[in-house]
Amino acid sequence: MQNTDPTTPPIDASRATARRQQILCAAAECFREYGFHAASIAKISSIAGMSPGHIYHYFENKEAIIAAIVAQDLESLMTMTAEFRAAANIRTALIERAAEGVADQLDPVSAGLKLEIVAEAARNPHVGQIVREADATCRRELAITIRDIRRTAGHEDSPAAIDDMVEVLACLFEGLLLRTIRNPGLDHSGVALRIQTAISDLLNQPT
């Protein structure tokens, strides 16, 4: 990856990466504003500050840009999920982090792109695969976290029961993406509190 010759500055790799990121950043902006299909290469290239043709030096085609955006967006979700497992007292950590998670989901700008991605996943097999694989990873992490919390509280659940709880937890978070579009005026802190209580109740459900 690194340039071994000291006489030539480390241009290539880092410059190319920066250029790629520049394109992805512009593409995300266009996708948010117009959607995947109405966002044209011409618009993306103009926002990225380069010619349309040059984009094809960094991405094979438009589909590859979409895939990269999707992967980038999901990566942030996965790191967030992984953070839960690192906490010492997991139950408290989960519920306290929930408020933060709720706030993230309620940002209408990023919510629009996330919804666009899932809608695309429903019909584009390539995007669908990326999304489903990332979701499976997140579910695995969340399942372990919930199992540990329930064990500490004295519940011994079947894996299927844990999976169902993961789904309900996911509904609470992901439902917010739709809510913030359908009702932009909702009370953020009030809803966050109610969701924290709902999560707490969920973790106390009978086996």
Next chain:
Amino acid sequence: MQNTDPTTPPIDASRATARRQQILCAAAECFREYGFHAASIAKISSIAGMSPGHIYHYFENKEAIIAAIVAQDLESLMTMTAEFRAAANIRTALIERAAEGVADQLDPVSAGLKLEIVAEAARNPHVGQIVREADATCRRELAITIRDIRRTAGHEDSPAAIDDMVEVLACLFEGLLLRTIRNPGLDHSGVALRIQTAISDLLNQPT
């Protein structure tokens, strides 16, 4: 719906309505498969069994077709919400109907179109307005229902508290639209049961 006069064939009004519905039906199919923007008038017209130009006798433009599809989809949601209020014992009705509602939301075909609609609402002001107005109506209905249930159980909540509960209830249902795309293999009946319990817990939350 039927023409009562046997001498005249059922032309004008009913024929035009049928033609319109034919177009809407074909459009919904295309929108599900390709999304709003990648679904072309040519594809819609071919599925509807008529020429591209003829579609413009029934709709001003493609945007009008999208708006009609959105309005039609939301109408079904609103009648479902209104049904809750008609029930005699509302709490039981709400929770029992929930299982049915969960099943509806988990159909991946209709889920794809619903997500497409909300994603479009995030960037298309016209669609956004239709969606937000329908949502406001649903929230009003749900708020009254929840208020009555809570009153019967002896809670007197502030309107804001009720609104927050409506949002969490909506998250549980609408989150399923994303879940069924991201994890098509989830256990429908298991999740339905957990969600029923979560709704029950939500209705028992402290004021």
Next chain:
DNA sequence: TAACATAGAATGAGCGTTCAATCTAGAATA
């Protein structure tokens, strides 16, 4: 005949993509 239903070709704009030409800056040479 008058009015409407329908078809399908025509139009012009915009799309993703390609590609030959140009620029740029460091390496090599003198």
Next chain:
DNA sequence: TATTCTAGATTGAACGCTCATTCTATGTTA
């Protein structure tokens, strides 16, 4: 140092195609 060479970065016009929409002509019915 001054000049030439070279390879990658970058451009923007051009291509073939599809799009939404319009227009004209042809049934079809009352």
